[in-house]
Amino acid sequence: MLQNPYISVIINAIIAILFIIGTSLALASLARLIAKLFKATRIQQENTFAGYLFASPWIVGFLIFVVVPLGFSLYWSFTDFRIASKEPINWVGLDNYIRLLTADSSFRASIINTLYLTFLGLPLEMAVALFLAVMLNQKMKGERIFRMAFYLPVILGFNTAVLLCWRLMLNGGTGIINQLIRAVVKAVPPIGWIERALIFVQELFSAFFLGISNQSFTLFNRVLEAGLPAANRVPLWVESPLWSKMSVVLLIVWGCGTMMLIFLAGLNNIPKDYHEAAQVDGAGAWRRFWKISFPLLSPYIFYNLIVGMIAMLQIFEPIFVLYRDN
Incomplete structure (x- = not known):
């Protein structure tokens, strides 16, 4: 039986x-x-x-x-x-x-990539989430619609279908992200210099991390000697190792909805009397935020920081789907 x-x-x-x-x-x-x-x-x-x-x-x-x-x-x-x-x-x-730290190059590369995402991606994600929370904390029409729109990326998640759509949008030649960048630069030419400077700084930063990972700074020296890129240059999000990490950072920032809601809950818990008293004393919006809201948000910032660091250590799907053949 x-x-x-x-x-x-x-x-x-x-x-x-x-x-x-x-x-x-x-x-x-x-x-x-x-x-x-x-x-x-x-x-x-x-x-x-x-x-x-x-x-x-x-x-x-x-x-x-x-x-x-x-x-x-x-x-x-x-x-x-x-x-x-x-x-x-x-x-x-x-x-x-000892063998893991000295002989395994893959482990060293994974540690470097994790540090990159933690020290660049996490602060950007928290900054964008806090900015959106402050904006949504203002009383305005369609507030719930905006909340739903900004939280939608969290609902969609990093599933394969969504990541494949992102791979198409991040394509260096035909992707909609670079097409929007070209359109903005064409409409406002002075922004082109800012774009070129940002591309140079980003590629130099990524080349430095790649140099630490590969124990060779040849690429870093090459980017430094080349200087500012040409005027028609656009980010090669999924085609170049200099942009692979930044594209993952972009996805991380896109999914900041959970942090935004936590910050928004913290802002709603701050008594309005504090801001009203400061406003009577002549404090502006920025001073009220920096002296009242930001210090009182410290528990929420700490929570998002810890949860975000855990998420950085566990991130896998975007890297695997976007760069599975690279």
Whole structure:
């Protein structure tokens, strides 16, 4: 009977349920016992038992699927353990980490790219999100429509279809992004000098990071010697290694809707009396923002900073889809 896969699945499910119930009751009872030792009242003990009883399934899952594997991974990182090998495990100390930092060029490149996205992409994303939040905090018609429009990229996410559309838009020759840049420069010629300067600074910055990654600054020296690009130059978002990171930064900034809503919630929580009192004293809009709103937004800034850094470490889909053949 146990050879029937359906019966086996049912039995395993029953065992898992009983295990969760048993461990939950055990943890809840232990928590109540500890509360009793600290001379908690009977009501406090019952509340402790109920709280840990409902939290225990998550705690048990976290211990089994996160803490235990993390512990084994940490231990195996100091050995020569191989998954597909039956040879005995030997302790090698820090050899794996030394080889990873000195001999693995891919790891070094990934660290450099992550630092680039963290120190350039994250501040830009937070700055744009804060700017949009301040704009949407003003009472105006169609406020909800603008909120939905700016949050729409978060709903769409970095799925393959959206990223393929971005790949087409970022095409150096026919992409709509570069066509818009050409149209703006043609309509307002003085902007062309600003565009050329921005292209030069961006390519110089990217060449510097590539030099650190490749341990060769030949490309950096070449960009520096070339100086300002020609007037008809446009960013090669997906065709050049000098622009690959910046195109990912552009996508990161495009998806700043979540940070925007968090900043907007923080702005709504600031008492209006503070701004009214400052306005009576003659403080302008910028001074009120810098002296009142910005300091009171520090918890929200810190939260967005931590969550954003975690997201920078986990980013994968845009890089894989945009540059899968490069």
